[in-house]
Amino acid sequence: MNPERLLGLVGEHRDSIREALDGEQYALLLARLGALVEAEEADLKAVRRALQGVRLVLVPLPLDHPVRMALDSVRLAGPAIGPATMAHARALLVRLSEPPPVPETAAIIRAVQARLLAEPALNRPVVHARCHSSGLDEPPPELIRLDDVERGDRYPAFQFAGAAGGPIPVVLRVNRILLAGIDPWGAADWWLSGNVWLGGKPAALLGELPDEQLVGAATALVEGD
Template sequence: MTRSEDGGTRVLGLIAEHADSIRAALTEEQYRLLLTRLNTLAHIPPDDLRAMRRAFQGVRHCLVPLPYAHPVRKALDSVRLVGVAPVSGLAVLRTRDLLVQLMPPSRPDTTAIIAAAERRLRQAPALSAADVRDRYGGSAPPPELIRFADADLGDRYPEFQFRPGGGAPYEVVLEVNRVLLADADPWGAADWWLSGNTWLGGGPPAALLGIRPDRELVGAAVALVEGD
């Protein structure tokens, strides 16, 4: 078993061991989203390494709000997700048992949980697809930008990604979005930017653009994904 598999399996075991303190430390929305992310991980075929990596990254996102001293929060820093699956096939099966332990008697509607999280992220100021194309002289914007599809309004791009006054995107935003796989998981990437981040002092990374050094923002994203 690789170091990543060891670490991922250990994190899942610690979640089970410290379930009560995790529940107490997270908000209702954060906890329900954690259950949803675990449910996603539990139903991924063990041979789909990319999907497993993304799903485990989603679980990590949900655990970042835990206090630094929490055993699960400490364990996150030891898990690398580069090149190999973060958990073994056996651990995926154990995740299903873990869900039985963590789920309340009335199983939450995962579709409703995801929809609520997406509604929160959509409330952030955003630019239309036309606005963004104008900033690129009519050309298509880079795929690294976080883009939300909207059936009524068309594609929307969270405004924090762009420099004030009609400017281009921050280069560090594009770099971090590549790390966070924003093209495949725009909601997860947006949640990272717009939620409190203990690695960066507790505030949302989006509020630190142009304030904290770019290398610190990239380092926080890499630390989440790679566990360094």
């Protein structure tokens, strides 16, 4: 597992991490992420040291926690570390620094997640098979993967071509812009909700609108235009 995937897991399980760690441990996690963000990208030794600090502060998580189970497989050397890792770290630090949602907000979030999980989706074995048939060793990290406590990983079906095709390239481009690895629910909501600028749900407009128009809409959202 590369560092980006670890950071993505931390983002996906932010709430359970906040509950599992005590106040001091959570503050230390934020501090270690801050050190990672401040590290010079070209100084790989410093970046690896900062990533190791993030990894170590997550060790107190329960052994059956998804992030804790992934720690031993994280590779902190070589090409596994790059600009995307630092971008994920910056986005993750912002997200983890947000205050926990109030009950009313939590209820809204659960409703949105339930709506997104009701959309057509593929499970992990099917996604792996489709990726292999498309010449990919494993599902690209840009794919939106939603965590369903009852059914396991769910990959929204709009991300794949036809009835048996692999990932759609423009979807991966847009997901990268939306930082789907950090906020898969937000990325899924963008694709599966009405978009005034595009005139409909982006997922329903795949193949109908030029790819660059979809990319432009996502970029405008991220950049605040």
